[in-house]
Amino acid sequence: MKSRQQKGFGYIAAIVILVILSMLGISAMRLMNTQQSGMVQDVLSSRALQAARAGTEWGLYRALNGGNCTTTTLDLMSQNGFRVTVVCSSFVVSEGQFEDPDNAGVMLPRTKTIYNIEATSCNSTACPNPAQMQTLEYTERRRVVTACSLNDKNGTPTGDAC
Numbered sequence: 001m002k003s004r005q006q007k008g009f010g011y012i013a014a015i016v017i018l019v020i021l022s023m024l025g026i027s028a029m030r031l032m033n034t035q036q037s038g039m040v041q042d043v044l045s046s047r048a049l050q051a052a053r054a055g056t057e058w059g060l061y062r063a064l065n066g067g068n069c070t071t072t073t074l075d076l077m078s079q080n081g082f083r084v085t086v087v088c089s090s091f092v093v094s095e096g097q098f099e100d101p102d103n104a105g106v107m108l109p110r111t112k113t114i115y116n117i118e119a120t121s122c123n124s125t126a127c128p129n130p131a132q133m134q135t136l137e138y139t140e141r142r143r144v145v146t147a148c149s150l151n152d153k154n155g156t157p158t159g160d161a162c
Helices: 009-064
Strands: 072-076 082-099 107-122 140-151 157-161
Touching: 009 072, 009 082, 009 107, 009 140
Parallel strands: none
Antiparallel strands: 072 082, 082 107, 107 140, 140 157
16 A cells, blocks of 8 residues: 655645734734824824913913913914914902002002913814814814013003012
8 A cells, every 4th residue: 555645734834824924014014003103193292282382482471561461373384283272361469568659658559460371282273173182183282371460550560570
């Protein structure tokens, strides 16, 4: 009787190795795509934070140099692709007394103006944009600052720090 040699084991091993290598390749591509998406979101987040910071600085400048405390929108789309909405609110508080510079011995109430400036930046047509919050491309950052200005005897903010 003749013994038969079994053939084909090498083909099966080669197919198994090819399947394993292709699975490793697919996993590496998915990991690379995930890392790239994370990097893009980090960059957008940093830009949004800097745009919000620019909005609060701009709002502080307007409030402390002229007492202009209004809600406005800065359009930074051409510079970095972000829009910033700046909301400014203010209120006056009385704290202590000071001597009237024109009348010695006359005490006047010391008033201060407190400014609350909130800047929201996003890479959309309006900030905040609840319709786009579920998308991966939407990035939004919010920054809030508070500042205080002394008022003169007429109650007008002077821009001097409290």
